[in-house]
Amino acid sequence: MRRHIEIIGNVTADATIYSPQNSTNNRVCINFNVAVNSRFKDKQGNVTEKAHFFACAYWKDKANTNIANFLKRGVLVFVEGLPEASVYQDKSGNHVPQLKIEASNIVLLSGSKKEEQQQSTNNNNVNNNSNDDNDDLPF
Numbered sequence: 766m767r768r769h770i771e772i773i774g775n776v777t778a779d780a781t782i783y784s785p786q787n788s789t790n791n792r793v794c795i796n797f798n799v800a801v802n803s804r805f806k807d808k809q810g811n812v813t814e815k816a817h818f819f820a821c822a823y824w825k826d827k828a829n830t831n832i833a834n835f836l837k838r839g840v841l842v843f844v845e846g847l848p849e850a851s852v853y854q855d856k857s858g859n860h861v862p863q864l865k866i867e868a869s870n871i872v873l874l875s876g877s878k879k880e881e882q883q884q885s886t887n888n889n890n891v892n893n894n895s896n897d898d899n900d901d902l903p904f
Contacts, residue, residue, distance in 0.1 A: 770848040770866055772819060773841070773874065774801035780836035784827070795823040795833045799844060799866075819844070823868040832871060841875040844868050 780797035801817045821844055823832070836842070846868040852860050 768847055769845070771843070771845040772799060772801050772866070773843050774799040774819070776836050776838055776840045776842060777818065778838050780833045782830055782833050791827050792824050793827050793830060795825060795830060795836065797821050797823075797836045799842060818863075820863055820865045821846075821868050822865065823871060832873075835873055835876075836871075840873060843870075843872040843874055845870045 777798040777800050780795050783794040783796055785792075785794070799819045799821055801819065802814055803817065804812055804814050807813050825832075844866055846866045849865045849867055851863050851865055853863055855861050
């Protein structure tokens, strides 16, 4: 039997780094949340979309926390690790079940939407400034 989970989704907020007090080792926890969308048909045949939220914890050495700089809101990520069920209390005092992932591997699949828009704008500017110096090429 294997306890393992893999998800692909968007980071919902910028990652935070938590350093446990009284820790004797040199480890920190990078915390972030991922939203995974799923589509399905309801009983009436209408296509419905639902978001599932996962809290993720990624333990690293203090010197290797560079990935936290890239875990920004809107970034598409692949996360794999061990699932852990927990319950937290919301602002109204209700107990809400939550699935946490103790991440063992994270792969960045895209930059944030803001970065992609800036990159797209920059690429358009570069393409518009091209010169036609290759007029004598046969193709």
